[in-house]
Amino acid sequence: DAKTTQPPSMDCAEGRAANLPCNHSTISGNEYVYWYRQIHSQGPQYIIHGLKNNETNEMASLIITEDRKSSTLILPHATLRDTAVYYCIVRGHAGGTSYGKLTFGQGTILTVHP
């Protein structure tokens, strides 16, 4: 698996955009970037994933650089309930034959404050 690097913690004011960076300089051509979050004492929750194009869904936007060596997860209007640990993971797509196992790093602890 390609290794990812994330800042250990970030703060964000409620209502503002939260931009969470992730470096994955060793990503290979068929690997996707996945983002998950884990709220305290719950299982991880899927947020978004992408290959090379920017993606947006009801939860967030994912911006992937042209060289695919880094990405940014954007929560456009953070709320207190977005306080969680956010994990950036690079992996083959689950629909393919090479998805394998997910390896979690330490993630970014995002704290949204009033």
Add this chain to the structure above:
Amino acid sequence: GAVVSQHPSRVICKSGTSVKIECRSLDFQATTMFWYRQFPKQSLMLMATSNEGSKATYEQGVEKDKFLINHASLTLSTLTVTSAHPEDSSFYICSAPHLNYGYTFGSGTRLTVV
């Protein structure tokens, strides 16, 4: 979206007894299930991978005779912690690959061994 139902959510057991944790995929077939363990303030650590119809694969350092995994059908995987001890107290999480969400996770089981 895809749901993995995990039960129980919380269990307290006496030292020396066994505890079974179930994970069911509710609206899709899970040929593979990943089992993770998470200690306080730490990231998820993969314990083992179960595959329907074959033996589970354990990560290095995980005792297969202590953590029995059974993948009885395409919708059910179980983890049994045998002869539990206080050091087995942890948060256990299952995960299954899904075409649309990469990997979908159970809500976790908080095991406390007293």
